[in-house]
Amino acid sequence: MLPAVPTPRQALIVRSGLRSRYSLPGNRLPLSGNRLPALRSLSLGALVIGLTAGFGSTAAFAQDLMRPVESGPIPGQPPAPPASTDPNTIPVAFEADNVQYDKNGDTVTATGNVVLRRQDQSVRADKVTWNRTNGKIFATGNVRMVDENGNQVYTDSAELTDEFKTGAMQNLLLALREGGRLAANSGQRNANGDVTLNRAAYTGCDVIGANGCPRQPTWKILADKVTYSETMQRVSFHHARLELFNAVQIPMFGVTVSTDGGSVSGFLMPNVGSSASNGLAVSSSYYWKIAPDKDLTTTGTLFTNSAPMGELEYRQLTSKGAFQITGYLTSSKRTSIDDITTPDSENALRGYIFANGKFQLDPNWSVTFSLRRATDRTFLRRYNISDDDRLRSMVNVERIDQNSYLSIGAYATQTMIADTAQGQIPVALPVIDYRHRFNDPLLGGVFETELNTLGIQRSQGQDTQRAFAKAQWSLRKLTPWGQEVIFTGLVRGDVYHSSDNDLNDTALYAGSPGWEGRVVATAAVDVKWPLVGAVWGGTQVFTPRIQLVATPKTKNLSIPDEDSRSIELEDDNLFSLNRYPAMTGWKTACG
Numbered sequence: 001m002l003p004a005v006p007t008p009r010q011a012l013i014v015r016s017g018l019r020s021r022y023s024l025p026g027n028r029l030p031l032s033g034n035r036l037p038a039l040r041s042l043s044l045g046a047l048v049i050g051l052t053a054g055f056g057s058t059a060a061f062a063q064d065l066m067r068p069v070e071s072g073p074i075p076g077q078p079p080a081p082p083a084s085t086d087p088n089t090i091p092v093a094f095e096a097d098n099v100q101y102d103k104n105g106d107t108v109t110a111t112g113n114v115v116l117r118r119q120d121q122s123v124r125a126d127k128v129t130w131n132r133t134n135g136k137i138f139a140t141g142n143v144r145m146v147d148e149n150g151n152q153v154y155t156d157s158a159e160l161t162d163e164f165k166t167g168a169m170q171n172l173l174l175a176l177r178e179g180g181r182l183a184a185n186s187g188q189r190n191a192n193g194d195v196t197l198n199r200a201a202y203t204g205c206d207v208i209g210a211n212g213c214p215r216q217p218t219w220k221i222l223a224d225k226v227t228y229s230e231t232m233q234r235v236s237f238h239h240a241r242l243e244l245f246n247a248v249q250i251p252m253f254g255v256t257v258s259t260d261g262g263s264v265s266g267f268l269m270p271n272v273g274s275s276a277s278n279g280l281a282v283s284s285s286y287y288w289k290i291a292p293d294k295d296l297t298t299t300g301t302l303f304t305n306s307a308p309m310g311e312l313e314y315r316q317l318t319s320k321g322a323f324q325i326t327g328y329l330t331s332s333k334r335t336s337i338d339d340i341t342t343p344d345s346e347n348a349l350r351g352y353i354f355a356n357g358k359f360q361l362d363p364n365w366s367v368t369f370s371l372r373r374a375t376d377r378t379f380l381r382r383y384n385i386s387d388d389d390r391l392r393s394m395v396n397v398e399r400i401d402q403n404s405y406l407s408i409g410a411y412a413t414q415t416m417i418a419d420t421a422q423g424q425i426p427v428a429l430p431v432i433d434y435r436h437r438f439n440d441p442l443l444g445g446v447f448e449t450e451l452n453t454l455g456i457q458r459s460q461g462q463d464t465q466r467a468f469a470k471a472q473w474s475l476r477k478l479t480p481w482g483q484e485v486i487f488t489g490l491v492r493g494d495v496y497h498s499s500d501n502d503l504n505d506t507a508l509y510a511g512s513p514g515w516e517g518r519v520v521a522t523a524a525v526d527v528k529w530p531l532v533g534a535v536w537g538g539t540q541v542f543t544p545r546i547q548l549v550a551t552p553k554t555k556n557l558s559i560p561d562e563d564s565r566s567i568e569l570e571d572d573n574l575f576s577l578n579r580y581p582a583m584t585g586w587k588t589a590c591g
Helices: 044-050
Strands: 010-014 092-096 098-102 107-118 121-131 136-146 152-161 167-175 181-189 195-203 219-229 234-244 248-252 256-258 271-275 279-291 294-303 309-317 321-335 343-360 365-374 390-400 404-415 427-439 446-457 463-478 484-499 514-528 531-535 538-542 545-550
Antiparallel strands (some): 010 092, 152 167, 167 181, 181 195, 219 234, 309 321, 365 390, 463 484, 514 545
16 A cells, blocks of 8 residues: 655546546656556546436435535535546546555545545545445545535445446435435435435425524425436335424325426325315325426315316416416306305206416517306305406407507406396407507607507497597607606597497496597696705605696597596506596596
8 A cells, every 4th residue: 555645635637448647746656657557437427416416306314304514516626627538438526635546456545525526516525435446436424415406415425336336325415406305314226227215204394494503394204215216217205104393194105206306297185175065175186297398187076065076287388388278077056156055056067167378479479368267156166266256268469569569359257246247248359459659750759659449249238349549749858957848749539339328227338329439639748857855864856746738628428438437546647648447538537
């Protein structure tokens, strides 16, 4: 055995399958001029991935999930080794306080803060021994491993072959970058590549309190054995139990997690609840990961006072966007919306469907849709799905560029209110809005135009169609004294047609049947004078503002009002020329 040569730090770069020189700064090993015998394949990637990150969401210290862990990369790492010209070689940088080579035993031993590095993966240990005869590598003493994703493994010792086909670790703790931890008394990698952990524990809870001290997790999964499949990228828990508050244990069956951050097919945790109308409810769900971009969840619910109910949820991500569809179906008696405990009809198929999605067809065009429909008005509340008093469905096609906006949409609403007739609820089709902005070359302002049309249909009420064209010019100026002055001029023409006006419950909104038209003209000046100063221990801004608006008398009462029935007076629209939700809100403001 050669004596260790004490130097501040010693470095070795190993390339798989190549003969490498071993050198020390300012020293030379007495090897009679011979090169250090060719080192066998050393893959730090396999050390970190195959045995540690290979656990993915698993590993270490079953008896101490609360063990403090470090953050950041391993300190004292050697510089990254130069890239190899041979794609079959894996360069590894290696540093240690002392290095010994036993020519007779054909072993290399590094001691004292040993650090191995391969790209973004690293291993630290008190001692690393490599036996070239049998190809085994031993890392012992405060072993810490960090993979390229930031996951950390702590262990007392690790045993590997040079090809990492088999191996073992003792007293393991894996601290995931996302915050979860998995611990085990021991672990080994089998010849088929699978990893088995014995007497393991896993938790996703924070085990460090606000004061920085360790604390018991609220829940953790205990298992006699945990198996990691390298080919499937899955971790399975065998004979597992869910432990709550470090006391109560609940048996769990078929628990599987993914090591690649994705989802895993399997049964979800059951849900138990109760209600006055349905009694005790127990639901169970199965999640099916069809592909990386689509999944399906089926749920069955059993009730003590009602028939079973099924639920289906499908989700998919496409190259242009995403969508999801959720449906409920059962057979039960409808109940009164005022008294959910008393059925008032025979059994019938009842259900609810909800779907939505958005697609970005190109940088300018997009499509958004939403569908919500129920078989009756009490279904959602009876089964605690939703308390909404209306269900809105819509589809909208939009085009947006630097200076224009186009929207083509349709809207329909289903009422859930008992005393509201569905026939009085309007369907808006089509709803078209087009706007274009021009830079004013004459005065330096902004010139905007808008075209808008709306069709309102009711099966038992008034129908209205309208269209308008608008042109608006605005100019913003700053005076030498700091006032901001905005000049605005607006001209708009409207055309309306309505029928069945006598079915409108509010005469003020009905207008006159047939064709009606009007012209709206407005001129406005808005002046703001921000004043800034140091007052009350800070900097204060006080902005007096005045607005003058002039518009001629406009015919309004003969125009059907479908747009401006509710005023929106907020601090951000107090000085708006139009304070109504729709662009046509001139009835009260200008009348």
